[in-house]
Amino acid sequence: MIVRNKARLVAQGFCQKEGIDYEETFAPVARLEAIRILLAFAASKGFKLQQMDVKSAFLNGFIEEELYVRQSPGFESARFPDRSLVCSVEEFPAQIWVCDGFSRQDLVSVSHGGDTLIVQIYVDDIIFGGSSHALVSSFSEQMSRKFEMSLMGELQFFLGLQIKQGPEGTFIHQAKYTRDILKKFEMSDKPMTTPMSTNTALDADEDGEAVDQKKFRGMIGSLLYLTATRPDIQFAVCLCARYQASPWTSHRQAVKRIFRYLKFTPEHGLRYSSGSSLSLRGFSDADHAGCQIDRKSTSSTCQLLGTSLVSWSSSKQASVALSSTEAESVAAASCCSQLLWMKASLRDFSIRFRKIPLLVDSTSAISVAKNPVLHSRTKHIEVRFHFLRDHYEKGDIDLIYVVSANQLADIFTKPLELQVEGVDNALITGRLRANRPASLLSWCDE
The missing domain is CATH 3.30.420.10 (Ribonuclease H-like superfamily/Ribonuclease H)
Structure with a gap:
């Protein structure tokens, strides 16, 4: 059942002129690598990251220019079919993203009196932290006074990533998401200790039996999102993703093995040490x-x-x-x-x-x-x-x-042959065997 319908008239945002309005319609979106860099930097410096959310992603602002927009297709005038209907923006409430300089880029670094403040923006989600508690508090108070903000306290959940900050470092994982996709795809098979066998050699397998393409793509899409914190399944998922156009039984079995590996290691993730x-x-x-x-x-x-x-x-x-x-x-x-x-x-x-x-x-x-x-x-x-x-x-x-x-x-x-030894649910304890030193997976040990 549809609870609420929303509609928004969007002016053409690709017709700006540099030096006039080119930078005023930029919605900052940070890459996942940028988020991980910030988490690693904050862990190294001992910053405690906070989070706030903009209650309205599009904030009311003032347009100083005289602006007209053409009506959307399908709204041509029956009386003058050869004429285009043009509306003045003054007749509509103008809503644009305005954030006093923070709309210019997705990362802002401010130094004040020897202290540092870092602000990362993902559309309407903001992560911030710094070396001074007073500087961080001042920033949150100023943002709350100027805009309607939801102060969410210590950063714990961001873009589907679960984040645990401690004195020894930061641990990011997607344990909840892992359990959700295991339940969604009804993976009750026996767990496996590796995401893919070393003997696996996937090919077109045109002699096999075709499988449901929609479900196969759904499984691949769910796993691709999980690679944000699980580099151990990166190769296996990318290899299986090559066969989304025409998946066969062997390809589905390879994907199921990845899920069985996730069932064995649901709480694995990345740890960023404070002493790094x-x-x-x-x-x-x-x-x-x-x-x-x-x-x-x-x-x-x-x-x-x-x-x-x-x-x-x-x-x-x-x-x-x-x-x-x-x-x-x-x-x-x-x-x-x-x-x-x-x-x-x-x-x-x-x-x-x-x-x-x-x-x-x-x-x-x-x-x-x-x-x-x-x-x-x-x-x-x-x-x-x-x-x-x-x-x-x-x-x-x-x-x-x-x-x-x-x-x-x-x-x-x-x-590669991975033999995982579970010791602590809060930390990754993967150890690589078979002609590879433990330092190969130092991202999870240190």
Whole structure:
């Protein structure tokens, strides 16, 4: 039953002119990586994050310009069908997002008398914290006086993420959401200790039996949202997501195994230590010709702020790599791009980096990126070669070799044997066996 219908006339927001009204219609939306960076930064500095919510996402404001909008399609005048109906905005209540400078960007950092205030905005949800309790209280009081705000106290739940702040650090997880999707899809099978078997090799499986596409896509969509705090299922979910167009029985069984793994580890998540440093480093790896159908490679990257894993990815490359060197270069270029974005984002926290370590387990890819001479064997990777070499020469990144056994990004390129030992529900206690050191999953141990 429909309880309430809402309608809103939206003027064309893509016709602004820079310098006049270009910045006045921007609704700030932070990326999940930005949220995790803020949580890691606050944990490292010992900030206690607070949360507030705008009661009305669109706040009443004043429009100084003379503004007219064309009526929506279907409202043409029957008397003058060849004329467009134009209305003056003065006849309607004007509602725009106005927040005294906070609408300009999704993150605001303010320094006052040696104290720091950090404000993160996601449309109408605001996270804030700082080194001074007086500065934080002053900010919340000023916002409450100017706008109708709901002060929600200590940050505990944000965008579906459950957040637990303590003296030893911050723990983020999606335990409630995990139990909800297990109940939704009626997963009562025996739990599994790994999200995917190392012997699994998914392909088109056209000889199998087709399954319900709508339900399969619903399962994949639910799991993709869960990867916001569960990097351990990132590769398995992304691999199964490739077969959403025509899922078969083998694909559904692979997805069910991920759910059975979640049943065994419902309260796993990420822990950001309060004693972590704020150094930035990245790892990149590639599985050359790993796809069984088109032989495209899989790129994997992860970026850490100190010991806190704040960003990761696992994706199939857009084109077929002719060599493992090319595949590794594509992955390294992707990781470099993400590191540059994080470097720019961390400037808002007054943190600056130079020569960010990018660890790659391919000496040939590193040699090609550092070599100033482009020879015939590297013509097919010329673009990535120049991109990496350009930022290496600028001093933005420093390409460093790391042995494959210590390559953290390897967990996003292929299924690995994980043996999880449950000790404490509040902390992740995953330990990686089978030729991988425990430090590979340092994001959950430290």
